[in-house]
Amino acid sequence: MASHKACYIFELYFITLYFPLDNIFQFCYEDSTLCNREAMRAVNRISSVVLLAFVAFYTAAGRGLDTWAKNAPGPGFMPRILALTLGVLAVLIWVEAKPSSESPDEVESYSKREPLIIFLLVLAYVFVMPQLGFLLSNFLLVIALRRMVEPGSWRGDLAGGIGTALIIHLIFVEILALQFPVFPVWWER
Amino acid sequence: MDPIHGLLYGLSRAIEPQMLLMGFLGCLWGTMVGVLPGIGPVAGITILMPFTFGMDLTPAMVMMAGIYYGAMYGGSTTSILVAVPGETSSIVTILDGHQMAKQGRAGAALALSAIGSFIAGTFGILGLTFLAPPLAELAIGFGPPEYFSLALVGLSMSSFLSNASLAKGLAMAVLGLIIGTVGLDIVSGQPRFTFDNMELAGGLDIVSILIGLYGISEVMEMMASKIRPHVRHEKLWNLRRLLPNRTEWKLSIWPMIRGSVMGFFVGALPGAGGTVPSFISYAMEKRMSKTPERFGKGAPEGVAGPESANNSGAVGAMVVLLTLGLPYNVVTAIMLSSMIAHGIFPSPLLMARNPEFFWTVVASMYIGNFLLLILNLPLVGVWSSLLRLPYRWMTVFIILFCIIGVYSIEYRGFDLLIMAVFGGIGYIMKRVDLPAAPLALAMVLGPIMEKSLIQSLIMSDGSPLIFVTRPFAAASMILFFSLMFLPLIQKKLGRRIAPVGEVDM
Numbered sequence: 295m296a297s298h299k300a301c302y303i304f305e306l307y308f309i310t311l312y313f314p315l316d317n318i319f320q321f322c323y324e325d326s327t328l329c330n331r332e333a334m335r336a337v338n339r340i341s342s343v344v345l346l347a348f349v350a351f352y353t354a355a356g357r358g359l360d361t362w363a364k365n366a367p368g369p370g371f372m373p374r375i376l377a378l379t380l381g382v383l384a385v386l387i388w389v390e391a392k393p394s395s396e397s398p399d400e401v402e403s404y405s406k407r408e409p410l411i412i413f414l415l416v417l418a419y420v421f422v423m424p425q426l427g428f429l430l431s432n433f434l435l436v437i438a439l440r441r442m443v444e445p446g447s448w449r450g451d452l453a454g455g456i457g458t459a460l461i462i463h464l465i466f467v468e469i470l471a472l473q474f475p476v477f478p479v480w481w482e483r
Numbered sequence: 484m485d486p487i488h489g490l491l492y493g494l495s496r497a498i499e500p501q502m503l504l505m506g507f508l509g510c511l512w513g514t515m516v517g518v519l520p521g522i523g524p525v526a527g528i529t530i531l532m533p534f535t536f537g538m539d540l541t542p543a544m545v546m547m548a549g550i551y552y553g554a555m556y557g558g559s560t561t562s563i564l565v566a567v568p569g570e571t572s573s574i575v576t577i578l579d580g581h582q583m584a585k586q587g588r589a590g591a592a593l594a595l596s597a598i599g600s601f602i603a604g605t606f607g608i609l610g611l612t613f614l615a616p617p618l619a620e621l622a623i624g625f626g627p628p629e630y631f632s633l634a635l636v637g638l639s640m641s642s643f644l645s646n647a648s649l650a651k652g653l654a655m656a657v658l659g660l661i662i663g664t665v666g667l668d669i670v671s672g673q674p675r676f677t678f679d680n681m682e683l684a685g686g687l688d689i690v691s692i693l694i695g696l697y698g699i700s701e702v703m704e705m706m707a708s709k710i711r712p713h714v715r716h717e718k719l720w721n722l723r724r725l726l727p728n729r730t731e732w733k734l735s736i737w738p739m740i741r742g743s744v745m746g747f748f749v750g751a752l753p754g755a756g757g758t759v760p761s762f763i764s765y766a767m768e769k770r771m772s773k774t775p776e777r778f779g780k781g782a783p784e785g786v787a788g789p790e791s792a793n794n795s796g797a798v799g800a801m802v803v804l805l806t807l808g809l810p811y812n813v814v815t816a817i818m819l820s821s822m823i824a825h826g827i828f829p830s831p832l833l834m835a836r837n838p839e840f841f842w843t844v845v846a847s848m849y850i851g852n853f854l855l856l857i858l859n860l861p862l863v864g865v866w867s868s869l870l871r872l873p874y875r876w877m878t879v880f881i882i883l884f885c886i887i888g889v890y891s892i893e894y895r896g897f898d899l900l901i902m903a904v905f906g907g908i909g910y911i912m913k914r915v916d917l918p919a920a921p922l923a924l925a926m927v928l929g930p931i932m933e934k935s936l937i938q939s940l941i942m943s944d945g946s947p948l949i950f951v952t953r954p955f956a957a958a959s960m961i962l963f964f965s966l967m968f969l970p971l972i973q974k975k976l977g978r979r980i981a982p983v984g985e986v987d988m
Contacts, residue, residue: 334916337914337915337916338915338916340915341651341915341917345654345658348658352661352676355676355678356675356676359668359673359675362945363671365941365944365945366670366937366940366941366945367670367936367937367940367941367945368671369668369670369671369673369675370675371937372660372664372933372936372937373661373664373675373676376657376660376661376664377661379653379657380654380657380658380661383650383653383654383657384654386650387648387650387651387654390648390650404707404708404914405706405707406707408703408706408707409703409704409706409707409910412699412702412703412706412878412882413699413703413903413906413907413910416699416882416886416902416903416906417900417903417907419886419899419903420896420899420900420903421896423890423896423899424896432883435879435882435883436879436883439875439878439879439882440875440879443706443875443878444873444874444875446875454876458879458880458883462883462887466887466891472887472891473894474890474894
């Protein structure tokens with residue numbers, strides 16, 4: 295009886311490995327809109343091409359590495375196996391993208407603007423922070439995020455920006471003593 | 484040190500004020516990230532991980548473990564109250580938990596979930612206490628071929644469990660291994676893919692990549708999907724409304740026990756973690772019930788079983804990490820990289836070499852379970868009100884925490900750049916249905932796999948037959964190849980394993 299139950303649990307474990315969690319997520323997000331299968335197929339093909347291009351770049355970058363050195367695998371051994379495997383998988387992804395009646399018909403609706411703004415702001419922060427310092431950069435980042443993503447009133451956003459920058463400075467620089475460049479480079483000079 | 488003495492010693496350390504504080508903070512943060520949809524335990528741990536580098540390893544791990552099972556507790560709150568899962572292992576709780584809430588039994592559902600989680604967590608920790616030492620003893624005989632094949636199975640399972648196709652999951656796992664090849668070669672010390680850049684010589688920083696993949700990209704996803712849960716305000720902090728009635732208790736006690744036992748053992752299997760046990764428990768309870776038609780309409784067993792299973796599954800996953808040093812899901816992979824950053828390499832000898840660390844972490848889990856029960860039940864009203872936090876402020880704070888966390892590791896702008904780039908890549912991956920979990924797991928497992936592959940080939944004078952001549956390695960390899968070829972065979976035979984959703988839910 296116990297072994298029967300154990301077998302049943304293992305059977306369920308392997309069944310669950312095949313279970314697409316997306317099916318469950320879909321009823322959680324009832325706002326999702328229809329998107330055609332063609333777009334998904336195109337996305338798969340683009341992913342495949344990008345991966346193949348990456349394999350070509352990776353192989354070219356590692357061409358000077360020895361595959362075998364004396365009696366042991368060399369530094370190029372693992373990279374070559376990985377490049378070959380990724381190449382095969384990229385081709386499989388392309389093949390999988392062929393028309394199929396089982397392709398999903400629905401994907402969630404989403405906005406492109408907000409994620410792009412967030413990405414660009416974080417990227418800008420990377421280059422600006424060493425010049426402007428932690429305090430001013432944080433203030434600018436908070437203001438920019440609030441104004442560009444979900445703006446409130448100017449007064450509220452400014453107060454929020456100043457307050458957040460000061461609180462973050464107090465906690466991380468004054469109390470936890472993290473060594474950030476606090477002020478702009480020209481100020482420090 | 485035998486388990487009883489080890490545990491008593493661990494308890495004496497775990498009640499020190501610093502450990503209690505770290506455990507409390509971990510549980511608090513874990514419950515919070517579990518409650519908030521979009522930020523799961525992975526993002527919760529990665530965001531805080533850099534701040535643990537300045538601490539000793541033991542309090543750091545106590546805090547991380549607290550975040551992990553705190554998120555398991557917290558995730559059920561949103562599933563029950565607003566039908567939005569805080570993290571994946573709470574998805575199945577929606578089916579009956581939210582129905583109970585609609586019938587005015589939200590308090591009872593939350594209580595069953597919290598008490599079930601407590602019982603399961605305690606059972607899981609007992610299992611860890613008594614099973615980890617013999618398992619570690621068994622694993623002492625493992626050599627590089629066994630480690631390589633076990634890591635290979637773990638990686639392929641994680642690709643299987645991702646929502647995308649197997650090819651996509653495996654491609655991401657290979658990409659993760661490729662990222663791990665950047666830096667100095669582990670045998671010859673020769674630079675690989677560094678492009679004469681000194682900052683790449685030490686390899687790409689895993690924490691920066693993880694924070695980009697799970698922190699920044701989650702914020703981008705949150706803002707893109709514009710999903711905002713609508714909270715039905717119920718006065719839940721009246722304790723009487725939180726108590727299940729006699730019938731609910733009667734129906735739930737056995738599912739809690741069954742979920743706890745099954746969850747622990749399944750959670751220790753590759754790729755399972757807390758999510759798979761919760762699905763299995765639901766299917767199991769429905770099949771064992773005399774009235775399966777009640778499931779999906781507010782059956783208390785549908786909450787008690789899965790919630791217990793996901794918590795003991797989370798502890799089960801810790802067994803493999805602490806005894807073999809192999810992470811089988813992303814959260815334990817992050818914990819492993821934190822341990823390595825602190826100079827400890829988990830292995831079967833961890834218990835013998837660092838008993839104070841091992842037993843303090845285990846004992847702190849007992850205490851963490853009590854803390855979570857106290858935090859979750861009476862304060863459920865406070866947690867549900869978190870869902871009313873303005874998203875624009877949440878995004879600001881998450882982004883700032885990510886930036887500060889990454890910069891504070893080595894004070895390098897280069898790491899921030901890596902974080903930003905992988906934030907963008909992570910978001911694109913979500914949009915084109917490429918799973919991040921196999922990539923993250925492979926980045927951590929990559930160096931272990933490469934090292935054990937090379938050592939195995941040196942041992943066998945370059946013959947790959949070493950992986951089939953040693954029994955344990957051979958068994959793992961058979962499992963790996965069956966996983967790879969099973970979908971193909973099924974397709975050829977024109978059959979498909981019916982998913983749980985079609986069979987039992």
